[in-house]
Amino acid sequence: MNEPLVLGFETSCDETGVGIVRGHTLLADALATSMAEHERFGGVVPEIASRAHLEAMVPTVHRALAEAGIAASDIDAVAVTSGPGLTGALLVGVAAAKAYALALDKPLYGVNHLAAHVAVDELQHGPLAEPSIAMLVSGGHSSLLLVPDLAQDVQPLGRTIDDAAGEAFDKVARVLGLPFPGGPPIDKAAREGDASAIAFPRGLTGRGDAPYDFSFSGLKTAVARWVEARQRAGEPVPLADVAASFQEAVADVLTAKAVRACRDHGVDHLVLGGGVAANSRLRALAEERCAAAGIVLRVPSPKLCTDNGAMVAALGSRLVAAGVAPSAPDLGADSALPITTVSR
Amino acid sequence: MLVLALDTATPTLVAGVARWSPEATEVLAERAVPSGTKHAELLTPAIRAALDDAGVALAEIDAVVTGLGPGPFTGLRVGIVTAAALADARGLPVVGVCSLDAVGSGARTVVTDARRKEIYWAAYDAAGVCVEGPDVVRPAELGRPGPFVGDPAFAERLGAEVVEAQVTTAGLLRAASAQLADPALFDGPTPPAPLVPLYLRRPDAVPPTTIKAVTQ
Numbered sequence A: 001m002n003e004p005l006v007l008g009f010e011t012s013c014d015e016t017g018v019g020i021v022r023g024h025t026l027l028a029d030a031l032a033t034s035m036a037e038h039e040r041f042g043g044v045v046p047e048i049a050s051r052a053h054l055e056a057m058v059p060t061v062h063r064a065l066a067e068a069g070i071a072a073s074d075i076d077a078v079a080v081t082s083g084p085g086l087t088g089a090l091l092v093g094v095a096a097a098k099a100y101a102l103a104l105d106k107p108l109y110g111v112n113h114l115a116a117h118v119a120v121d122e123l124q125h126g127p128l129a130e131p132s133i134a135m136l137v138s139g140g141h142s143s144l145l146l147v148p149d150l151a152q153d154v155q156p157l158g159r160t161i162d163d164a165a166g167e168a169f170d171k172v173a174r175v176l177g178l179p180f181p182g183g184p185p186i187d188k189a190a191r192e193g194d195a196s197a198i199a200f201p202r203g204l205t206g207r208g209d210a211p212y213d214f215s216f217s218g219l220k221t222a223v224a225r226w227v228e229a230r231q232r233a234g235e236p237v238p239l240a241d242v243a244a245s246f247q248e249a250v251a252d253v254l255t256a257k258a259v260r261a262c263r264d265h266g267v268d269h270l271v272l273g274g275g276v277a278a279n280s281r282l283r284a285l286a287e288e289r290c291a292a293a294g295i296v297l298r299v300p301s302p303k304l305c306t307d308n309g310a311m312v313a314a315l316g317s318r319l320v321a322a323g324v325a326p327s328a329p330d331l332g333a334d335s336a337l338p339i340t341t342v343s344r
Numbered sequence B: 001m002l003v004l005a006l007d008t009a010t011p012t013l014v015a016g017v018a019r020w021s022p023e024a025t026e027v028l029a030e031r032a033v034p035s036g037t038k039h040a041e042l043l044t045p046a047i048r049a050a051l052d053d054a055g056v057a058l059a060e061i062d063a064v065v066t067g068l069g070p071g072p073f074t075g076l077r078v079g080i081v082t083a084a085a086l087a088d089a090r091g092l093p094v095v096g097v098c099s100l101d102a103v104g105s106g107a108r109t110v111v112t113d114a115r116r117k118e119i120y121w122a123a124y125d126a127a128g129v130c131v132e133g134p135d136v137v138r139p140a141e142l143g144r145p146g147p148f149v150g151d152p153a154f155a156e157r158l159g160a161e162v163v164e165a166q167v168t169t170a171g172l173l174r175a176a177s178a179q180l181a182d183p184a185l186f187d188g189p190t191p192p193a194p195l196v197p198l199y200l201r202r203p204d205a206v207p208p209t210t211i212k213a214v215t216q
């Protein structure tokens, strides 16, 4: 039998993603983004994102079908991000996916966005080793997960107690006068800087702190204070050094905690995902520390790390293969869907 | 032809199946479901139920009609994207109409809940033609004579009776009839131009005028 052909929808934030996979093979990954419209607000405006999803939905499906060289009627199953995310944005994708599933008379899988971030790696590196530890870091999430079975058993180990890692990048970028989103410009500026120039704090790394939780609020504030003190004194701000030192603090904490989670749980595979996983220093440091600890590191290419439809299709494909029951006809969106719910 | 009609502009979602010709509209089945904020959960089951009630398979449908609002945005988009996706998946034309056109009939002013103590409204002449609106105002500022139809919850603030009336399949078909009768309907571009909701309000978002220091 041919592996199932799955159409995946992602609209949890500002990216309208429609992906198509067959088994573990990526056939199409069409994306429309409203990022430019949010830029002047310094963050994603939910209503603007939702409006853009509605406008982009059908054209993005067409691009995905054309890219995959298939007709909609060839699809075997439909998957959609049901949460977590922005409610209004999620609902555009959920309603669209339900309509395509109804019209094509195919099963529908409402899936967890975070689990989809893990699943996408299977498109590049084949079946996930189970158990794996997964670390997902983006503007919306910072989570450490234990993944015994991606289709039905994902356990939260830790998460951010304040800002998401990506948010810290955005806020620090703003302090430095760099554009939104802050990840890419900080990464670029940091290449010219000295990562050891300024000793910024490493949140939640004390002896009594929760070993797998993250905190980036203090770091963000420390960077802002440092920069503002220079500005008040009329001194120039060494932008590259600040960017490099900040990025080093984030990468240091993230990789240390991820490696510790692997060790503590006797797991020798680590998967990274989310937009911040595209950060070059995080990738390099993760490689270095995983190699030293005998951990196999898997990181999808930057385009698959950020939100996209292919990741949802990848998880859908996994669910079909595992024989998990499709969603009920009254599927909706859950902005706070817990990671323990892989599909619903 | 057989037409599937949808609307999610009000707290009661509507899914109906009708046999339409320029001469006559026969509603074969209609589901009106009080849905509050659960349009996404309840719409596709309502469509399936309406098709079953009508004894019509989705494959037999010739065109889709959807209300474009005005209505609370989140629910409104559910109906519009559902119509667009259903039509796209089956290669059908899709027609958007003002949802208020589908409420009541004849000379009237239609009022529906726009939240934030405001109403969506539109006024129609004796022939049922929209002569003013749609727009969004506070009820006290509407300044139009009755009769009013739509959401009776606004009777007190309008200082006039509001005869309860909902979006109906027959109303949606009536509002869509000129577009359905247009022979060009079946040879539009693929994909068709996106359906544009009648938002009538800008997104709630204010660009920061000054960037505040993070430590403040």
Ligand SMILES: [Zn+2]
Residues within 6 Å of the ligand: A113, A117, A138, A140, A274, A275, A306, A307
């Ligand atoms: Zn994400």
